[in-house]
Amino acid sequence: RMMWKWTRAKHNAITSQRKMEDLEGLRFHAFVSYSQKNADWVKSQFLPKLEGDYDLRVCYHERDFIPGKTIVQNILRCIEQSRRCVFVLSSHFVQSEWCHYELYFANHQRVTRGMDSIILILLEPLPLYLIPSKYYQLKTMMS
Numbered sequence: 001r002m003m004w005k006w007t008r009a010k011h012n013a014i015t016s017q018r019k020m021e022d023l024e025g026l027r028f029h030a031f032v033s034y035s036q037k038n039a040d041w042v043k044s045q046f047l048p049k050l051e052g053d054y055d056l057r058v059c060y061h062e063r064d065f066i067p068g069k070t071i072v073q074n075i076l077r078c079i080e081q082s083r084r085c086v087f088v089l090s091s092h093f094v095q096s097e098w099c100h101y102e103l104y105f106a107n108h109q110r111v112t113r114g115m116d117s118i119i120l121i122l123l124e125p126l127p128l129y130l131i132p133s134k135y136y137q138l139k140t141m142m143s
Contacts, residue, residue: 028059030119031082033102035092038123042088072101079105083117087138090123094131094138107137 030050034042050056059082065074075098079085085106093099110117120141131139 026083027057027081028064028078028083029056030084030086031059031078031102031106032086032088033093033099033106034088035090035096035099037092038088038090041123046088071098075102076105079109084119085109085117086119086121088121088123089126089138091126091130093123094126094135100134103135103138 032042032046047058047060050058059078061074061078064078065071066077069077079102085102087093087099087103087106106118118141120138126142128139128142131142
């Protein structure tokens with residue numbers, strides 16, 4: 001049993017390393033998902049820190065979505081072109097349908113790439129009992 005776990009860990013390390021090399025051509029370091037009710041914090045504090053202080057390319061929907069494409073097409077394109085997906089969690093986040101779609105698509109991309117590409121940021125305390133049942137993936141990630 002231990003030998004199987006060791007072999008599996010070694011395989012995952014090699015696969016993960018190979019996958020990181022495949023990501024070199026991506027357009028963004030991160031895609032940011034948040035509730036519109038938290039937009040002020042994202043615009044005034046989070047984005048300036050990442051883009052200014054750390055010189056990261058962040059996919060920000062107001063700036064980087066392509067006019068004429070549907071919201072779903074834009075979300076999928078931006079998630080696929082980003083190395084990581086950052087979710088700014090709050091009580092407003094779990095009430096937003098668009099945030100739910102973004103989390104779903106990001107989780108699918110995580111499984112496809114075979115690496116952990118989702119980063120959760122708690123903007124405020126978010127007890128698990130406040131998270132609706134449709135966010136079962138989020139509950140799993142948080143626990």
